[in-house]
Amino acid sequence: MSDIRKPERIKGRGSRDNPAGRFEKTVSEAFDDGWYQDGEPAAAPRTTVSEERARQIISRNRSPDVPFDASVNPYRGCEHGCAYCYARPSHAYLNLSPGLDFETRLFAKTNAAEILRQDLAKPSYVCTPLNLGANTDPYQPIEKRYRLTRQILEVLDACNHPCTIITKNSLIERDIDLLQAMAARRLVHCFVSVTSLDNKLSSRLEPRASAPHRRIQAIAALTAAGIPTSVLVAPIIPALTDIYIEAIVEQAAAAGAVSAGYTVIRLPWELKGLWEDWLETHYPERKQHVLSVIRNIRGGELNDPDFGTRMRGEGPFADLIRQRIIVACRQAGIKRRANLELDTRSFVAPRKASAQGDLFA
Template sequence: MPRPEPPDPALLDRPQRIKGRGAASNPAGRFETRTRTTEDDGWYREERDAPRPPTEVREIRARSIISRNDSPDVPFTQSINPIIGCEHGCVYCYARPSHAYLNLSPGLDFETKLFAKVNAGERLRAELARPGYVCSPINIGANTDPYQPAERRYRVTRQVLEVLAECRHPLTIITKNALVERDLDLLAPMARDRLVQVFVSVTSLDNRLSSTLEPRASAPRRRIEAIANLTAAGVPCGVMVAPIIPAVTDAWIERILERAVAAGARTAGYTVLRLPWELKDLFRDWLDLTVPERAEHVMSLLRQMRGNRDNDPRFGQRMRGEGVFADLLRQRFAVACRKAGLERTRDLRLATDLFQPPRPASPQGSLF
């Protein structure tokens, strides 16, 4: 058999759609100390399927668990992220570049090489017991989703909720996975004391689009069902239409809000797609593979909202953007919320006066 002609090396490294994954490549992160090149072994076939990398979860012991921020763009100052990386594989995830700090790729590595903080409950208990701790709502899921598939096995989020429930500490949750229903036995009693609010993120109501945009998250229909089930159990719910991607998901804004209200959502919010660091190239790959006929138009609209740049990291601008199209989205969202009867508020109105610090373990036990 004659040996096939070697292909152009660029073809070996080109992005390829991988079923069940959001990223189409695994580019080096900006801090990596090693570089990778692909070499042809003489058996390359143009038509071969892209390899499907498995999910690997490493158990780690965190030194601290509560992260703090002073950003004016978010309504909380404390957050917990139970797992580093996210198997949901949302191609638009602004957390992807954080994997570069681990000498890993923000591409496929971010959704296949995960780190579960298996001592999260232990560390949280210690931090809440510190004499100087000041109670304020803790957000779970600000960076990566607390109910991604790995949570079924590792139950790190469950650990965190058990400690917060015991201490009567207020919290908020952001997720796009119906697995949040598993913890209703903890969330419902906390809700009766105004200690919890859940926000379910919905980007569109198109299953086919969702399967490429956020391949391992719950289907849009299940997220709406989760809002209904949480509401029925007495847990206050909001919907996050986030992120809005112009010319891709913005057509769904009004219908998402209508469905969310029918399911019981009380509040709503939105953000516009952000493309920090390596994310801009990963998203461009997704556009070229999924909606090539609109790729340039989408990027043009994004740049119009970001001062003619792919990304604008400034506080006050990064979440909503600026310019004509950003103003149009703002007006559309406000009108849609008014028509649906949804409240838009940054005041979470959660109780902080019920907090009871955990008592340190003592071999003598407790007298009171």
């Protein structure tokens, strides 16, 4: 039997491959059984969601590269399907592929708000801003159905707990009512990630995320409601998306963004092979140049795991990107870093559930 060919492209998906995760004990290999015809389009893989009951919901972070100590992720896997997503390798812990599995086999922590409420009620809990969106996007398409992010926000709002949100989906506009009330008490700061301003490129790079212009509109809607919002030019991909740096900052600032941050693409573990395959699929003529500049920024490798350099890179190209961000922010009249003065002193722990109910409510 001959090996079956990979499809040229799967519409609406960031990956066309499903390589085995690094922890899998068994490996399967697709082969041509004679039914596949050359030129026949591949069947589009459907999204499946498994509901699970989380035992814990707050993840602690010790990285000096990110401005938060704790995060909440209501979903595992992300339907946005961003080809560059650094979270893809995390699906290997589920014995699933960081390729198509990551964007089609999703998990919803249906008790996320319940577990969060229990954690916040513990006498030992110390209030610190929680980040939503550190690993997978809290407003990915399945949030429209499950509403887990909104449930989490309702818990945080009820007990005056601060948070930050990172998303690339305009669905965040649905929760403006909650976010506006929280913003009035200095309890929230939103970050909208914009990678390019090219809809065609975005549809290949981030196939199920909101289009770039919708993300800019989301910034405008949030800021019009008095919700402090920043733009993240992230990740910057040399020789592919870096041409949009100044325009993104300018348009986001015009929409009301108060600051602009950025990261440079990083390719941990299995993501290296997936990214090379994506370039070969969509931009074969740029592949070697893009990889060459990434290696220049990452000390000769495709990834740099070291704290301090993994988010921004180092060397002449990395320095140039940093200077361009600084100049773009200065010209747009916005800050280079978000001023996260969120209120942690007004936190009121939620009341523990009582078997007798609220007798004196």
